[in-house]
Amino acid sequence: MAVPKKKTSKSKRDSRKxxxxxxxxxxxxxxxxxxxxxxxxxxxxxxxPQDDEDDNEE
Structure with missing residues (x-):
């Protein structure tokens, strides 16, 4: 039979956050x-990678 999970406390929730x-x-x-x-x-x-200034001048 399915059982609901226990509610997580606010302090535990806030701590995780x-x-x-x-x-x-x-x-x-x-x-x-x-x-x-x-x-x-x-x-x-x-x-x-850096652009070489020499290559750009050509």
């Missing part, structure tokens, strides 16, 4: 930091 949001905030901060690093030209941990 807080963890999820904290993880998202940390990842957003990492992405912003990486973007700033790439734009400043001091990035050592991110490899991306």
């Amino acid at each position: 807080a963890v999820w949001k904290r993880k998202a905030a940390v990842e957003a901060q990492k992405a912003l930091s990486l973007g700033k690093s790439v734009l400043s030209g001091r990035s050592n941990s991110f490899v991306y």
Whole structure:
């Protein structure tokens, strides 16, 4: 016979939501930091293609 699940408490629900949001905030901060690093030209941990100025002049 089917039995309904027990209701999750508000504190447990809020705790899970807080963890999820904290993880998202940390990842957003990492992405912003990486973007700033790439734009400043001091990035050592991110490899991306760069346009050669010599190739564009031809």
